[in-house]
Each structure stands twice: as structure tokens, then as C-alpha cells.
Amino acid sequence: MSAAPPYSEVPERVRSILENYSQPQELKAERLLQFASVQPRNEDKEGDTETINRVTITHHFVEVPGDHETVRFHYVEAGSGEVVVFLHGIPDSWYLWHHSVAALSSNYRCIAFDLKGYGQSEKKPGDYRHEGVADQMYAAFDKIGITASRFNIVAHDRGTVQADYIAAKHPEAVLRYGRGEQHLYHFNPLLAPQEKIFRDAPWTGVMEDPKRFVVWLYTNAAKRPVSHEDLVRAIQEYSYPGVTRAVPRYFNSSSFRAEWLDRRNRLLTAIKCPVLIMQGYDSRTTPRELYENSRDYLPNSQHVEVAFLPGGHFWPAESPAETVDALHSLLALPIS
Template structure:
């Protein structure tokens, strides 16, 4: 599989984090690890990278081995020429788990990382003891909810079209900063250096290409599946908790209804005053929810590396 050059930008520094790479299907994925114990894999959203979890990691590193993957094309991972669709991300993440020798893990995902997480849990439920999804709709939203909130995704039209989306992302880093600022609720704002980091990282040529491909892959692959009801033929067997913010401008609480009949154990909690970036806005609540969910699952034979 061909790849574009990955970034040479310096890594943000965070005490206790160790960095390495795993290669799967010809793609090198960057891994930032912290802590020890039962393994949890954390998948970031757009336009961020592993550092999106930096407020959460210190709160969980005493209990878990935290494995933050840079999704293909983002952060310090390779940029596959073809490999940024949901199916591609699932294949590469599962390959990374194999290379890391992890048979079964806990899974945390935010934004597009959470959409990837749902796809992973449906594809290989035996690999995941439990799943914490942050700020993302599940695969079974009601038609009424979709129609009522579709306009909130207006900005994706700027990002998704082939050859155009990458140019918008590359040449308009201010758009990424706007989306990050727009997504916040009543919690703390972005420190200027962190906002600059994500805007700069997300607008690099490889990441801009991957951002376009990620959004277009959803349009070309996942939306038809939603429209044709193909997800309704699948059942979520992995214990799942969805955390959302009532101030999220994109993933509104109405989108989170409708999954009960398609999941064995799916709960939803909406945090008041919170927006789209819970790992930044409410790291304590995210960490507490993760600890309770995954320690319970581990006690039942859940996310242990066997």
C-alpha cells in the first residue's frame, strides 16, 4: 500500500508518555503509551491526534495501560494513499492490536475515533471488553433525528469533496481552529498553543489528504449503509457507554436515541453544559466513566490482554 510522507513535526511533550510505531499492512502507525495495567486503546477525532487525550491520560495511567493510536494519516502515522475509509481504519487498527500482541482490550473513541470504534465493535466484538464512545452518533439513528439535525453538518461539504477538500483543509487552517472553538460548551477554552498545534497538524499535506478521504469515505461508504438500513442487520454485542454534551453543536442528544433494539448493553449519558470535545472539557468525567466501565468489564473477564 503506497503512503505519503508522514509529518516530521516535533511531538508534544507529556510526562510519562512513551512513543513507538507499529507497522501493519505496510502502514506505520504512531503509538503514544502511558501507564500500566489492563490495556485500553484510545482513538482520537478530527482534526486532532494522540495529544487529544493529554488531560485524560494522567487520570487513568495508574489503573490502565493506555494506548493512544494516531489514526492513519493523522499525527505521526503514515498517510496511506488508500486507507482512510472506515473499513480501512478498522483493518489497520485490528492489525495494530495484533502487532502489539493484544487479543482483547477496552476501547475509547472520540468523534471519528468513536465512529471507528462502533465499526470495530461490530466487526470484531471478541476483541473488545467494553467501549466508551464520546461525542458520536451510533449506527442506528432514527430517520427523524437524522433529518432534523442534518443541517448541522454543513461544514463537511467544505472538507469531503475529492481534490477540493484537501485544498480547503491545507490552505485554510483557520477553518480547523474555528471548528475546534465552535465545538466547545461552557467549559474551558482552548489554550492558544493547543489550538495552534491541532490547526497546524491537521492542515499538513498528509493530514489534509487524510481529512478529505475520511469525510468522503463516510459519504461514499457509510451514508449508503445508513440509508439502506444495513447497520440494522448487525447487533452490537460489546457493552457500550455513549457520553455526549448537551451543547454539542453537531452530535445532538436526539441523535443518540434508537439503538436499544440493536445493542445488548448500550447506555447513554448527556453531560450538561458540555460541547463536542469531552476529553478537553470534561476529562474527569471521561476518566471516571472509563474507570467504572472498564474495571467492571475486567471483573467479568473483559479487556484483558490474553
């Protein structure tokens, strides 16, 4: 067995930020007071609709073979035409992409999923390896009929870990890949301090209060304001029963290091479609310096570009207009 590659050096700019960073406790306390009255949201039923940015979005559920009998996924859909699938990260849900879904639905069939364990998707125990869940997710794609005609995929944070598996294992089905806010070829454990916090969540209770958890993450990791309404919905989506116990299973099923090695050893070379790498310009955990020469790390992709979005980690919510512009650029990339 070949030796593992060495960790990448943390850029000096980011090392200084990490070493001198102090959590904005007063701001977090102030924001918690703003969301004290937020109440849980009722779960949706098949076919329920809601209007977002004057666009009607429909809620759906699909069951596929899984851990016990089936795994149930929740997703929303709007528009028609070429398919764009959206996957979110922690502590979010499909709603992270609601601005993008609404904006693109005039020309595309937009489908945004809740990852397993999040929102209104399955939360029972089972396989929470990202590869295992990605296989289940792809089965859901197949069941709703989007794999035969091919689809674009756009992902953020933890959703990108699963999207890497989907794009690498099913290159014949993926038209283009918008790869967001995730380590690519470079990694250093200093850039993943949250891993231990999330892994230990069932014992420390760090996720038990959804308001506190969502406000903590957004306050620490966003660099631009996120609307009050968007944070209310993020809290509600993380408040569905079972989410706070299901999500930590991912962090007890693998590690950031294992994900990184899997990318380096087999996934990156298997991705064939055009890729737009989307990163927050001021993201601390995925510093922009580590995305130089990204073309070299995806040698078999038809085309590779990098776009830095204004803001920090949560740029789909921090900079929705700029995110939509980046997605238009992705969807304009030629395919073979």
C-alpha cells in the same frame, strides 16, 4: 433490497439552533491572532518520551500490511495493566485524549493512536473507507499484542466510526466500548453540514491553513473553553506534512449516510460488549434527544448506558475531569 429507513426528525430545539446559528467571526479572528506564532512540531522517533500531567508518555510506530507495502501507525503509550485504546476524530490526533491517558495510566495500559491520515500516521493514498482503515488499525492492535488479552476501546467523532467496525467485527476482543460523539441509530443530513465542506477541501483549500481550520472547528463546536496549550498542540498535530491532503480522502470514500446505513444494517446488532455512549450535552450535530432508548439500538450488548458530558463537540478537551470520571464508570462495568 429493502428500502432505506427514513431520516430521523431533527429535534425542534436543535432545528432552531441550526437555523439561527451564525458563526462567531470576530471571536475566530481574535483567536487566530493568539495562535499566529505557533510553529510546527518536530516529528517523534520510536521511543521518544514526553511528560504530560507528570506522566511519562512514550511514542511508538508500528507497520502492518496495507495499501502499498505497509501502513505505518503512530501511537503513544503510558501505564500498565488492562488495555484502554483511544481513537480521536477531526481535526485531532492522539493528543485529544492526553488528559485521559495521563489520569488512567496509574491503573491501566493506555494506548492512543493517530488515525491513518492524521498526526504522524500514514498519509499516502490508498483505502480511506472507514471499514478498510479499521481493519488496518486492528492489524496494528494485533501486532502490538493487545488483541489476545482483549482491550477496551474509547473513541470520539470520526474515530468512533472506525471503532464501531472494530467492536462489531471483533466482539471476542473488545472488553468494553466508550462510544463518543457520533450518530448512532438516528441520522438526518441536516446534522452533517460539515460533510460537504470536508469533502471539497482539496479544491476549496479550507484545510490548507491548519491554524485557521483548527480554530474554526473548535470555535464553532466547543461550548466550554479549551486551554490555550491544548489548542496550540491541536494545531501542531494538524500541521504535519500531508495531513491536510490525506484527511479529505475519508470524505471522498464514503458518506455519513452510508455509515449510518451500515450501522443500522449490520454493525449495531453485532456489538456484544458493554457500551457507554458519551455525548456532549450541548453538541449541535449529535443532539442529546436522539440518544433516548439507546439500549434498544444495541440489542445484543451486555449493558448500555448514556453519559452526557458538559460542553459541546470537543468534550474530552472542554471537560477533561468529567471525561475521566465517565471513563472510570465505563471501566467499572462488569463483563462476561
